[in-house]
Structures are given as C-alpha cells and as structure tokens.
Amino acid sequence: METKTCRQCGETKAIDKFYRGRGKCKACQLDIQRAYRSRTPGFHRKHNLRQRYGLSYDDFQSILHAQNYSCAICEVEISHGLEYRTNRSVAVDHNHDTGEVRGILCSKCNLMLGHARESTEILYKSIVYLSERGTYEPKK
Secondary structure, eight states: OOEEEOTTTOOEEEGGGBOTTOSSBHHHHHHHHHHHHHHSTTHHHHHHIIIIIOOOHHHHHHHHHHTTTBOTTTOOBOOOOOOTTTOOSEEEEEOTTTOOEEEEEEHHHHHHHHHTTTOHHHHHHHHHHHHHHOOOOOOO
C-alpha cells in the first residue's frame, strides 16, 4: 500500500486519503475549507450571484431594497443576508431564456412559478379555478 505524509498534520496516511496532486490530506483540506467559510460568510452565495446571474452583492441588495426587503409576489419579509447554508428562503427570479433578473422571491413563490412552468396561462387558469371553487382558509 502506497502512503504519503500530509504537509499540514504531518501524519503518514494511505494515498487514497489525499486528493490527487495535493500535499494535504482530505481531512486537513476539509478543515481548511471550513475555517475559510467561517471567516468569509456569504462568499459562496456572492460568487454564485455573480456566476449565475451577473449580479454583484450590491446589485442584489439594491433589488431587495427596492422591494422593501420582501418577496416581489407575496410581499412576505425576506432576510437580506446571504449567509452560507443559513438563508435558503431567498431566490433570484430570472428569465431562463434571456437570463434577465426579474426580482427576488421567497422560495415558495419561486417554486410556484417553476411548477407553473412560468406560464401566465397556467397561472391565470389557477386563479380562475380558485375563484370558482373557493380558496383555502387555514384554521386559526
């Protein structure tokens, strides 16, 4: 069995405990990543905003501010932070054909649009259906 010594912890481990071409073992590499994430909250979300939607963090904040920090559809208050793994209730709504950002939605409204295949016809028929058959009133 081939072994290698980790440059971080100094332990000698089996070669499968290392990522290819790396001098640090997988456990040490994971510790380094966790420490980086805790020092730079929101880094991955900010990076995804830029990569997926072409939005800077300031652009994202401007949109949220213009929407009064609420969902553009249901107007429920949404957090304006991008903490890693803590704020999944915010979704950037965009046109899938053009990539143009339409607004910031709560996850429920974003799912609603997705399930309706972003079709105004389906959404209109849903409104008619609910109007004719009654809407749901949650028990208090």
